[in-house]
Amino acid sequence: MGRAETLALLAAGHVPERYRRNIGTIGAAGQARLLEAKVAVIGAGGLGGTIVELLARQGIGYLKVIDGDTFAAHNLNRQILATEHNLGMNKAAAAAARVTAINAEVTVDAVPAMLCADNAAGLLAGIDVVVDALDNIETRLILGRTASNLGIPLVHGAIAGFTGQIATILPGDPGLDRIYKLCAGQAKGIETALGNPAATPALAASLQVQEVVKILTGVGRPLSRQLLYFDTELNLFEIFTLG
Amino acid sequence: MRLEVRLYATLRQAAPASPDGVVPLDIPDGATVAEVLGLVKIDPADVRMIMVNGVAAELGRTLMDGDRLGLFPPLGGG
Known part of the structure; x- marks a missing residue:
């Protein structure tokens, strides 16, 4: 059908x-x-792989998956799209193949390139919701500015170790610079020390997908102007106000 | 005056006697977030988000008796 x-x-x-x-x-x-919705997922690694999987099953009509990276052995612990058989394959292409296998009603475009300041506006034009599944702060800030300029809701997620954070930034809301305002120029966070174990990205990704569904359907209350922070080492799930 | 400092993730290493990251702290009246970072020996460069009573705040924010100060390191992974 x-x-x-x-x-x-x-x-x-x-x-x-x-x-x-x-x-x-x-x-x-x-x-x-x-x-009828168009969703772009930026990054198809730990967060993005699970996000794409769940959005396809949920039945988003159009997915654009953007990632210029290829799978490596150190992705196998957590990236649901990475297998022993596709090491070296582009992550966006693997995501598109997975989407088609799950739900042929979903139109999927794989973009095997890294999002950057030069291509962001063109890649996101016409998209209804953008999902931040990136792995660095610098590109997140480019994505945040672009989504804001285009008036597109953005669902942010980031992880490290046992911790993660999710926020929905609707047009006019405080942006990612509110979350990453200190230490300008720092590209990476504490994930460089803590790594990313298997379950953390899946947990954050699931919460991000719920945000996408809420934004698009109008059901429930998105985390607008808020940030959900979890630290499963101490079983903390807390919501903060971004202003 | 009395403050409750809540340290998240790697910042808990600054308070090994408080494994849950919750540190009650006596601070001078009128102290700012930046001054409290000095008291708990945390480098401001290691802090990405600051929450006072659950609301985003700045390094220069003046704290009040009974405030809850949350300090967060940057999360960037995906």
Whole structure:
């Protein structure tokens, strides 16, 4: 079944079997909104791999996955798209293949390039929600400025060790510079010392996907102007106000 | 006056006697966040976010009796 056919069925009150377990939470109208939505995922590593997987299963109609990196053995501990058989493969291309295997109704574009100041606006034009699944602060700030300039909601996530943080930045909200305001020019965080164990990116990625679903369907309350911080070493889940 | 400092992730290493990262601290009246960092011997370069009573704040913020000061190192991984 194609996406147009599914949308026609949803409009007529019929829910295709593959989406039935979504409907109690977001409704048929919410599912239709997801199938009509365009989401860009920037980074297809630890966060991005799980984000792409879940967005495809949830039924986002269009995904653009941007990553110029290739899989290496040190990705295998946590990056759901990395396998012993695809080491050396571009991460965005692997994500696109996975999306197609999960849900052929999803149109997916793989961009095998790193997002940068020169290409960001062009790559994000026409996108409804952008997901920050990057692995460095410098590019995050470029992404944040671009999303703000284009008026696109941004779902931020970052991890290190047992810790992670998630924030939704709607147009007009305080931006990523509020989160990363000190130590300008520092490209990396404490993940250089703590590493990224298997479960942390999956946890943060799942919370980011819930934010995307809430933004697009209007169900629930996104983490706008807030930051959710978790530290599973001490079982802390706290929400802070960004202003 | 009395402050509750909450240290997150790697910043807890600055208070080995408080494994949960919660450090009660007596500070002079009118002390700023930057001055408290000196008292707990944390380099401002290691702090990315500052929260006072759960709300984002700046290094120059003057603290009040009973405030809860959260200090966070930068997370950049993905």
